[in-house]
Amino acid sequence: MRTVRVSVCALDPITKAGMVDLLETRASVVVTEGRTRAETDVVVAAFDRLSADAVAALRAVAAELGKPIVLVTDRIEEGGLTAAVVCKVVAILPRSAMTDSRVADSVRAAASRAVAPPRDLLGRLADQAERLHRELLAPDGPAGAALSSREIDVLRLMADGFDTQEIATELAYSERTVKNVIYAVTDRLRLRNRSHAVAYAIREGVI
Secondary structure: OOOEEEEEEEOOHHHHHHHHHHHHOOOOEEEOOOOOHHHOOEEEEEOOOOOHHHHHHHHHHHHHHOOOEEEEOOOOOHHHHHHHHHOOEEEEEOHHHHHOOHHHHHHHHHHOOOOOOOHHHHHHHHHHHHHHHHHHHOOOOOHHHHOOHHHHHHHHHHHOOOOHHHHHHHHOOOHHHHHHHHHHHHHHOOOOOHHHHHHHHHHOOOO
């Protein structure tokens, strides 16, 4: 079994030290202090949540090393998922994984290109990837084109006065999915609240 060289990215020294200690106890995994492409096979990025600073660090290490990234975090929002797509994150694990072998197992799988995001995040990652692809292909298109069909459906029902539970029932989604859709729209388009989102959709002629 070949040795996998890992670079650890974290915002605070305690998290980084904990991750280094964990990985260094695992066979065939070596933590490297070098931050060059030639010295790194896989990056482990560990954050308590994907804050703006964490996303900036994730983007920086992806640009610097260009290697598969295993992301360890307890909180990931829609904006963080976009960063994960852009940075080609290959696995997302909870911070509790720092207490067992899952991080090291994911590192070895990432080095062999045999790992994928967990199932509960695949749909959200796919949605974000599709939206990002569309925005990159047509950055100068109408603003309304940035809305997916699912987002438009939710906004249309919001405009009709439906609350979150009623929208979830009407579209056969979970309430959490509806909330995630609304958050994604308001965050991506920098809208203040639900009413602002509905007004935006009406102004753009998409509902």
